[in-house]
Amino acid sequence: MKRFSLPFYYLFFLIYLIGSFFLHLFLFGMVFSLMQGGSSGGLVGLIFGLYSFPLGLWNFLFFIFTPPVEQALKPQVWLGSVLGLPLLASPFLAYMIGSSVFNNDSPYMLYITSILLLFLLGMIVSNAIIYALAYAVKFLWKKKQAGKKA
Numbered sequence: 001m002k003r004f005s006l007p008f009y010y011l012f013f014l015i016y017l018i019g020s021f022f023l024h025l026f027l028f029g030m031v032f033s034l035m036q037g038g039s040s041g042g043l044v045g046l047i048f049g050l051y052s053f054p055l056g057l058w059n060f061l062f063f064i065f066t067p068p069v070e071q072a073l074k075p076q077v078w079l080g081s082v083l084g085l086p087l088l089a090s091p092f093l094a095y096m097i098g099s100s101v102f103n104n105d106s107p108y109m110l111y112i113t114s115i116l117l118l119f120l121l122g123m124i125v126s127n128a129i130i131y132a133l134a135y136a137v138k139f140l141w142k143k144k145q146a147g148k149k150a
Contacts, residue, residue, distance in 0.1 A: 056127045063134035086123045
């Protein structure tokens with residue numbers, strides 16, 4: 001059995017999130033560009049990638065393969081996994097909220113602030129659901145494998 005290191009897990013998760021972000025941007029940009037024959041599909045793909053990244057859909061694969069079942073329910077592991085993406089995005093969102101609140105050029109400042117806060121809350125909820133599903137799949141798989149050995 002492999003040893004589980006929490007700092008290594010957090011570092012690996014951070015590297016994964018950064019890589020996943022760039023993969024979302026460039027992969028969706030390339031797919032949309034190929035679908036539209038090389039025209040303005042890159043911009044559409046970039047926008048689609050930016051909006052789909054916070055959902056954490058690819059985090060499902062990371063959560064299935066990295067934390068062992070025995071370690072996955074420890075509070076340090078699941079809190080770090082669920083809050084990792086929102087914490088990574090929070091400085092950018094804080095900058096957006098701060099710049100929209102202190103620049104009173106537009107009447108939509110309160111609207112923008114509330115949308116960004118709901119966006120952050122949505123990331124937390126989405127990652128919690130994905131982590132729970134990944135843990136359930138991993139737990140059932142391990143239970144099935146243990147049943148076959150017996």
